[in-house]
Amino acid sequence: MPESITIAVARRLSPLLLLFFLSTGFSPQLLADTATDEASLQEAWKTLTDKSYSKKEKAITLIARQNTADAYPVMKAMLEGKLYFSTRDKTLYVLSEEDNNYSFTPLFAGQSLTQESKRGFKKVKINNRLRTRLRQALALLQLQHEDKNLRLAAVQELLKKPDSNAAGLIQEVVETETDAEIRTAMRTLLAVIQLDSANEDEQQDAIEKLADSLNPSALNALSAYQPPNTALKKLADAAIQKINDR
Template sequence: MHISSRLLRFHLFIPIFLLTLCFSQSVSCVQTEKETQFTEGISHLLHGNFKEKELATKQIAGSSDSRAKSILQALLKGKLYRIKKNDTLVYAEIKNSQAKISSALTGEQLGSVKKRKLKKVTINNTLRSSLKATLARIDLTSPDSTTRLQAVNKLSKNLTPQDTILLSELLQTETNDKVQKALATAIAITKLQSNDTKQRLSAISNLSGNLNPVVRNELITLLGKEPDDAVRTKAESALASIESSISFYGFIEKLFFGLSLGSVLVLAAIGLAITFGVIGVINMAHGELIMLGAYTTYVIQQLLP
């Protein structure tokens, strides 16, 4: 009986051990793949052409490496260099002919070197635009809601249909109302590019009345290439709604500034009339003329566009 219980425990232990071993191996494999992805991305960034560099930035961002964001930010700011002698990737602060450098991979301070010993990792405008979107994707998972909101707004300017899945997943777990609204808007913008007419119509309905400048621009772009009459009609209606809202808020803005400036004129006129009347510079008739001038100015100000 004692031997049987030992055998039973042994048989139970074997599958648990094998399961643990398989799990640890799978985690190890994933980590190795991510490390390889990061290393390959760095290599292509150092030696590739602009197209290869664009792919490299996506590799680096997709590796989930803690160093990825800092490296990509430095690249965008023009502070990413490599040492010509050994291809070490560094951050550099250039001052005259000297450069204060630190390792981009380890953070180690490497002192100062001559600027000519460094080679800048260059980017073009296309890569710069892509890089901003890539950095925004990294910030989408930030613990700070303000950072997430800024990331969604930045990404909205450079969305692709592939972003729909990522944004939809984030929307399901998002708790901040402003970020939720921004994510919903971004998802609708991506669906404007869909081949499915129903999705485009649904997206337009969701975007109607939205005053985000990106939404207005995307609807105008859609109108320029949309073959479906129903979608065109819906887009025109949505644009009309947006333009109406813009005009209304524009009127409120002008009215507010007009009242503010007009009230200053009226107060100035009242003050001058009373002051000059008290000291005897003008009589009450002159004071009334000052008031009439102020009111006339205010009315004309309201009539002007």
């Protein structure tokens, strides 16, 4: 595919979305490829019913890029084990249970089906890698939401499993975030990730930042921290004491 087309596709993405795709191993060339007719959004929905986890991962990325109204609820249902498909025609449904009955609501169109068993339906299966990708995709979508409660929930979700990908997402938005509580949670997340740095000066800086944080994740991170030397151990112990004395 010509380089100009690849660049054009990349330019259509927000910086935050582009960062997510690159951090999950997708190149601009692959993003361009997913924009072709062969990998359309409709095909991505169908691919969620495929047995291949790698194909599902690509589908999740494409769906997140399109960011349609269905993207968030479907990914959430998939993560919670509530996304099913009909064994007859692969139509996607969201499962809900009530009074020992199973209700299957079609994702796009059609009537809901209620029955006493799950016969005729199969769960859209995921593995640990897909769980991580789904959490990141959900957080990505929420970090851009106008509702501050959803943005805060996204940061809290990333705090459950902080990593370099999460740091990249947060660094893109922390300085433009208007809510003080969310900014504090974001900076706590960055400090928690920084605590795992191989650089001892960065570890010290992270400890000092976490000592001033009111977020419960700060204490959790400091308690789990394995200092490489006595000086950092004393600093971490003092930070823990400072938090506990509040």
